[in-house]
Amino acid sequence: MNWFIDTISTSIGKKLLMAVTGLGFCMFLLIHMIGNLTLYGGKDLFMAYVEHLHALSPLILAAEIGLVFFACVHVATGLILFLENRRARPVGYAVKKNAGGRTFGSATMPYTGFIILCFLILHLINFRFIEQTPDAIFQAVSGTLSDVSFKIIYIAAVFVVALHVRHGFWSLFQTLGANHLKYMPMIQAIGIAFALLALAGFGLIPIVIGFIA
Amino acid sequence: MSAKRINLTLKVWRQSAGEIIGSLKTYSASDISTDMSFLEMLDVVNENLIKNGEDPIAFDHDCREGICGMCGSVVNGRAHGHESNTTLCQLHMRHFSDGDTIVIEPWRAKPFKVIKDLVVDRSALDELIQAGGFISVNAGGAPDANAIPIARETAEAAFNAAACIGCGACIAACPNASAMLFVGAKVSHLSLLPQGKPEAKKRARQMVRKMKELGFGNCSNEAECEAECPKGISIREIARLNREFIKAEFS
Numbered sequence: 001m002n003w004f005i006d007t008i009s010t011s012i013g014k015k016l017l018m019a020v021t022g023l024g025f026c027m028f029l030l031i032h033m034i035g036n037l038t039l040y041g042g043k044d045l046f047m048a049y050v051e052h053l054h055a056l057s058p059l060i061l062a063a064e065i066g067l068v069f070f071a072c073v074h075v076a077t078g079l080i081l082f083l084e085n086r087r088a089r090p091v092g093y094a095v096k097k098n099a100g101g102r103t104f105g106s107a108t109m110p111y112t113g114f115i116i117l118c119f120l121i122l123h124l125i126n127f128r129f130i131e132q133t134p135d136a137i138f139q140a141v142s143g144t145l146s147d148v149s150f151k152i153i154y155i156a157a158v159f160v161v162a163l164h165v166r167h168g169f170w171s172l173f174q175t176l177g178a179n180h181l182k183y184m185p186m187i188q189a190i191g192i193a194f195a196l197l198a199l200a201g202f203g204l205i206p207i208v209i210g211f212i213a
Numbered sequence: 214m215s216a217k218r219i220n221l222t223l224k225v226w227r228q229s230a231g232e233i234i235g236s237l238k239t240y241s242a243s244d245i246s247t248d249m250s251f252l253e254m255l256d257v258v259n260e261n262l263i264k265n266g267e268d269p270i271a272f273d274h275d276c277r278e279g280i281c282g283m284c285g286s287v288v289n290g291r292a293h294g295h296e297s298n299t300t301l302c303q304l305h306m307r308h309f310s311d312g313d314t315i316v317i318e319p320w321r322a323k324p325f326k327v328i329k330d331l332v333v334d335r336s337a338l339d340e341l342i343q344a345g346g347f348i349s350v351n352a353g354g355a356p357d358a359n360a361i362p363i364a365r366e367t368a369e370a371a372f373n374a375a376a377c378i379g380c381g382a383c384i385a386a387c388p389n390a391s392a393m394l395f396v397g398a399k400v401s402h403l404s405l406l407p408q409g410k411p412e413a414k415k416r417a418r419q420m421v422r423k424m425k426e427l428g429f430g431n432c433s434n435e436a437e438c439e440a441e442c443p444k445g446i447s448i449r450e451i452a453r454l455n456r457e458f459i460k461a462e463f464s
Contacts, residue, residue, distance in 0.1 A: 007462040085389035088430030097290035101436030171434040177456030
């Protein structure tokens with residue numbers, strides 16, 4: 001395993017860790033969103049989804065362990081990269097302007113990442129570390145998201161996630177070496193579409209939850 | 214279009230030696246012809262400084278034709294100034310207006326130590342090249358030019374990467390002071406050609422490790438380098454470097 005540690009310790013190695021774990025989170029985000037869409041179908045559909053999901057409990061447990069592991073890798077590597085990048089320019093510029101490459105999303109990746117981590121902890125406290133029966137979960141969802149401050153926190157968090165995905169999605173393909181004139185415009189477009197889809201799919205839940213309950 | 218005369222205020226980074234703390238100093242540049250290049254404008258300012266018995270502003274330059282890679286400063290927050298695909302020596306004063314204030318700073322990165330004023334030590338780029346940015350040739354009789362067939366598309370792609378003049382603007386512009394575009398250009402240029410393939414693995418592995426050793430930052434795909442590169446080198450070269458690195462490490 002020595003060669004593997006050596007590889008992932010390099011600059012590109014650490015980026016590969018970010019890319020692979022990031023791709024994992026993108027897939028999770030998509031599945032999570034598809035599951036949550038059942039909420040728009042009403043209480044019964046959502047409860048049926050929760051029941052089906054829980055019937056797969058050994059698989060869910062494996063996925064959860066995998067996601068926690070991915071999160072640890074993504075956060076730890078991201079932190080190392082962030083600190084290394086700060087050290088690479090000890091004396092900054094008095095005036096620095098963007099040349100056109102940088103976007104608001106790309107410039108704020110470490111910060112949006114940190115916000116997502118904080119939100120994730122809150123999200124798990126709200127809906128994961130509670131009684132795991134379909135009824136209790138639905139009560140928690142409708143109860144929490146009916147609260148105005150939670151509505152605002154959840155909608156804001158979805159915005160931050162969308163911003164993170166906006167840069168992260170195409171960026172992971174670039175890191176994996178998949179950048180070509182032929183298909184990079186498509187990857188960019190899918191990234192933006194995915195960010196907007198996540199924004200709509202998750203972001204509307206706190207708004208419409210009153211009608212569902 | 215006839216030349217106009219403009220007056221400017223310069224704020225220039227002055228640092229008499231590497232170990233001495235520098236600061237921005239204000240100078241006025243009067244009666245500057247808009248036909249002058251940026252470096253010619255600095256020459257005029259320096260002439261006046263010398264006349265007044267002051268130390269002229271030190272800056273790097275050589276060919277002044279945009280092909281040698283010696284010049285380069287961050288002008289108003291942009292590497293080589295605000296014109297795209299342009300080196301500082303090819304930036305003309307017609308792109309500035311009368312009364313403008315121009316802030317001129319040296320390239321900033323941990324491996325680039327300031328030698329004096331706007332002159333930085335870029336020998337870290339030489340060390341990167343020494344780490345693998347070359348092909349080993351067993352000298353002998355010159356081979357026939359057509360002995361190794363190379364497709365025109367491949368040659369063009371290699372040329373696109375080989376256009377790098379090693380000025381360091383990519384590193385100066387990168388929010389993380391990463392050298393990925395420079396290394397990407399060299400790795401791409403050589404790995405595309407048959408002469409570079411035998412050492413492709415070693416090259417990618419060693420150059421990437423050298424970047425870290427020298428204290429360059431990590432790429433975060435912000436694409437500022439691509440926007441500032443005076444030779445228009447694309448971040449697709451970085452993607453190719455990533456591919457070459459993956460191939461080299463995992464096989």
